[in-house]
Amino acid sequence: MAVTNIIRRTASQVVPLAARMICRTQSYHNLSSALLSTVVNRSAASRNFFRSSAPSTLHFYSTKRPSSDESLLKVLQSEIQCVEESDVQDEVDEAPEGFPFEIEDHPGQQTITLTREYQGESINVEVHMPDLVTGDEDENDNDRDHPDNEGANQSQIPLVVRVSKKNGPSLEFGITSFADEIAIDTLSIKDPNVAEDQIAYEGPDFTDLDENLQKAFHKYLEIRGIKPSTTNFLHEYMINKDGREYKMWLKNLKKFIEA
Numbered sequence: 001m002a003v004t005n006i007i008r009r010t011a012s013q014v015v016p017l018a019a020r021m022i023c024r025t026q027s028y029h030n031l032s033s034a035l036l037s038t039v040v041n042r043s044a045a046s047r048n049f050f051r052s053s054a055p056s057t058l059h060f061y062s063t064k065r066p067s068s069d070e071s072l073l074k075v076l077q078s079e080i081q082c083v084e085e086s087d088v089q090d091e092v093d094e095a096p097e098g099f100p101f102e103i104e105d106h107p108g109q110q111t112i113t114l115t116r117e118y119q120g121e122s123i124n125v126e127v128h129m130p131d132l133v134t135g136d137e138d139e140n141d142n143d144r145d146h147p148d149n150e151g152a153n154q155s156q157i158p159l160v161v162r163v164s165k166k167n168g169p170s171l172e173f174g175i176t177s178f179a180d181e182i183a184i185d186t187l188s189i190k191d192p193n194v195a196e197d198q199i200a201y202e203g204p205d206f207t208d209l210d211e212n213l214q215k216a217f218h219k220y221l222e223i224r225g226i227k228p229s230t231t232n233f234l235h236e237y238m239i240n241k242d243g244r245e246y247k248m249w250l251k252n253l254k255k256f257i258e259a
Contacts, residue, residue: 069257076254083247093237100225101125105241107248112241118224125226126160130238154178157235161226162190173221177231184217 095103101114101123114125132155157177164170174186188202206214221227 002097008178039212054161073254073257076250076257080250080254083243083250093233093240096229096233099230099233108245110245112238116225120165121224122164123224124162124164126162127234127238128158130155130157130244132239155235157231157238159226159234160230161221163224168192173217173226175221175226176230177235179232179235180228182218182221182226182228182231184221187217218236 035166095101101116104113104115106112110129112127114123114127116123155178159173159175159177160174161173163169163173169191172186172188172190173184176183176185184206186202187206189200191200194200206217209217
C-alpha cells in the first residue's frame with residue numbers, strides 16, 4: 001500500500017481533526033472567559049452572602065444557575081456543534097477483510113486492545129491515540145527539525161505488542177508505526193515468575209542489535225499480524241476514535257454543568 005494511498009484514504013479523517021483544532025482555538029477564549037466569569041461571580045456572591053446574611057433575614061438559598069454558567073453552556077454547545085459539523089464519519093470503522101485481530105474498544109478510554117491466537121501463542125496489542133502532524137507545528141521546534149529525528153515530521157501511532165505462551169515468559173515490543181513503516185523501539189522479556197521489585201535485564205537498545213537480527217524480529221512480528229496493512233488501518237481507526245471521544249467528553253462536561 002503506497003504512502004499516497006494512505007494520505008488519500010485518511011484525508012477525510014485528518015480534515016475533521018484540523019477543523020476540530022480550529023474549533024478549539026476559536027472557542028478557547030470564550031470558554032476561558034466563561035470559566036473565569038464563573039469563578040469571579042461565585043466568589044463575589046460568597047462575599048456578599050456573608051456580608052448581608054443574618055439569622056432574621058436568611059430564609060433560603062437560591063438554586064438559580066449563575067449567568068456565568070449559562071455562558072459556559074453556550075460555549076460548550078457551540079464547540080459541540082462545530083465538532084459535529086466538521087465530522088465526515090462518526091461510525092466505528094469496519095475492519096478490512098483478512099484483518100487478523102479482534103478489536104476491543106471501550107468508549108471513554110484512550111486506547112484499544114487487539115487480541116488473537118497464533119499457533120499456541122496469545123498476542124495482545126495495545127494501541128494508543130495517534131500523534132498527528134498537520135503542518136501547524138512550530139517551525140522553530142528544534143526537536144522536529146533535528147536531522148536525527150527522521151520520523152519527527154510524520155504522523156505516527158504507538159503500540160505495545162505482547163506475545164505470550166502458556167505458563168511462560170512473554171516478549172514485549174514497543175513500536176512506533178508510520179505510514180507503510182513499522183519501527184521497533186524496544187524489546188524485552190517479561191517473566192511472570194519474577195517479582196515486581198526485582199529489576200530484570202532488558203537487553204540492549206533494539207537499534208544496537210545486529211541488523212540481521214533486527215530484520216528477523218520485524219519478520220517475526222509480520223507473520224503474527226503486525227504489518228503496515230494492519231497499522232495503517234489502525235491509524236485511521238484511532239483518528240475516528242479521537243473524534244468520538246472528544247465529542248463525548250464535551251457532552252459529559254455539558255451534562256455536568258447543566259445538572
